[in-house]
Amino acid sequence: MTELRTLKVALLGCGNVGAQVARILIDDADTLASRAGARLELSGIAVRDVDAPREVDLPRALFTTDAEALVKDADLVIELMGGIEPARTLILTAMRNGACVVTGNKALVAKDGPTLHEEADRAGVQLSYEAAVAGAIPILRPIRDSLSGDRITRVLGIVNGTTNFILDQMDSTGAQFADALAQAQRLGYAEADPTADVEGYDAASKAAILASLSFHTRFSLDDVYCEGISSVTAADIAAAKDAGFVIKLLAIAEKLDTADAAAGTDAAADGNTGISVRVHPTLLPREHPLAAVHGAFNAVFVEAENAGELMFYGQGAGGKPTASAVMGDLISAARSIVLGGPGRAETTTGQVVALPISSAVTSYYIGLDVADQPGVLAQIARLFAEHGVSIEIMRQTIHRDADSNTESAELRIVTHRASEAALAATVEAVKGLDVINSVTSVLRVEGV
Incomplete structure (x- = not known):
């Protein structure tokens, strides 16, 4: 029987995910060897503090604070430190020394993916980051490989578990945002500082990665329009529920014909399409x-x-689920080394421009508090028509103020699809009508 070669694996970071990756490498060594075609030897784990407590009991001799020396002597490097630096420098060092790299660093890939891919191409090594989007769900490899002979037109993703938990709690229990967030923090779904999640920044990094792979063009975080969920109220959730909708924080990447986009926006590279x-x-x-x-x-x-x-569905976070995605990339990279082929490169055959939010084509849900008097609906409908926006659904509810003995009406409008620019202009014009007391909510609608 042929003796298997040994590949040295350097692990950078030993948090929840890193600890589980180390455990799998040690406990499942024989199984991994049979799948990779080589023994995967965990040569070291770079951490800031070698004596810090870990979730998994690992040999202390594996730990080091000298990350640079570790990556220079590795065949495969797993980066799970997070952040931009020193992760970026260590990844570049690893690739320049001939190591394939597996990372779960969504922020770094979204911010500086082109530089990392260019270095991987020059070095002839593989750069993989399945764990950067949607945890255990295999989504990046299917987009890159399984659908490489097809044309993706749109991707919609719930890619942040914290915000999905919060919105789901608000929908199922009627909780206010602050209460649902507190519950998420108690259960460990949300950090003490939840800004990256609730303001949409985490999902935006993932959206940039999904768009890059789906449309074979390198998009960065700067190309992503981002709104979070902190302004979503229990009243918004209840109104959506009453109208047959649920509110989700979505990452959306879709191909649009520029003819469908707002007038005056930049033309796409091929003159016909752009990506929102x-x-x-x-x-x-x-x-x-x-x-x-x-x-x-x-x-x-x-x-x-x-x-x-x-549709791809599963656990989007957690040590074990995310470690599963890391190990899938690691086995793939090890196989590329064993078989002697070049690293699997990102395909950037197209150079389609990122369109501004004003060019997005969507529908709006608009909540209005209006005077209860004749002609109000006609005024609103006429104004929508003047802006080229068609109303699909309009519902009215009458409210009486017992103290002032006056009545007002709540209107809920769902539009047909139109450009974001036209929809936004319509909302601004509606605010100027004398019969409008207030615009209570404006949310985008998909799937209608």
Whole structure:
């Protein structure tokens, strides 16, 4: 029997995910060897503090604070430190020394992915980051490989478990945002400082990665329009529920014909298309597959010209689920070394421009508090028509103020799809009508 070669694996970071990766490398060594075609030897774990407590009992001799020396002597490097530096420098050092790299660092890939890919191409090594998006869900490899012979037209994703848990709690219990956030923090779904999650920054990094792979063009975080969920109220949730919708924070990347986009925006590189990449709270019909994603789970809905509609669902975070994604990339990279082929490169065959949010084509849900008097609906409908926006649904509820003995009406409007620019201009014009007391909510709608 042929003796298997040994590949040295350097691990950078030993938090929840890193500890589970180290455990798998040690406990499942024989199984991994049979799948990779080589023995994967954990040569060291770089950490800031070698004596810090860990979730997994690991040999102390593996730990070091000299990350640079560790990566220079490795065949494979797993980066799970997070942040931009020193992770970026260590990854570049590893690749320049001939090591394949596996990372879960969504912020770094979204911010500086082109530089990392260019270095991987020059060095002939593989750069993989399945764990950077949606935890255990295999979504990046299917987009890159399984759908490489198809044309993806749109990706919709619930890619942040914290915000999905919060919105799901608000929908199922009627809780206010602050109470649902506090519950998420108690359960460990949200950090003490939840800004990156609730303001959409985490999802925006993932949206940039999904768009880059789906449309074969390198998009960065700067190309992503981002809104979080901190302004979503219990009243918004209740109104959406009453109208048959659920609110989710969605990462959306879709191809648009520039003819459908707002006038005056930059033309695409090929003169016909551009890509809208955005993150924002979104109303979905309750029958849409993504509407059934509850708790801290993630799901990504892909639409392709030939494959049609596909959905990927599973745990989007956690030590063990994310470690599973890391190990999948690691085995793939090890196989590329064993077989002697070049690293699997990112395919950037297209250079389609990122369109501004004003070019996005969507529908709006608009809540209005209006005077209860004749002619109000006609004024509003006329104004919408003047801006080229068609109303699909309009519902009215009458409210009486017992103290002042006056009545007002609440209108809930869902529009047909139109450009963001036209919809935003319509809302601004509505605010100027004398019969409008206030615009109570404006949210985007998908799936109608």
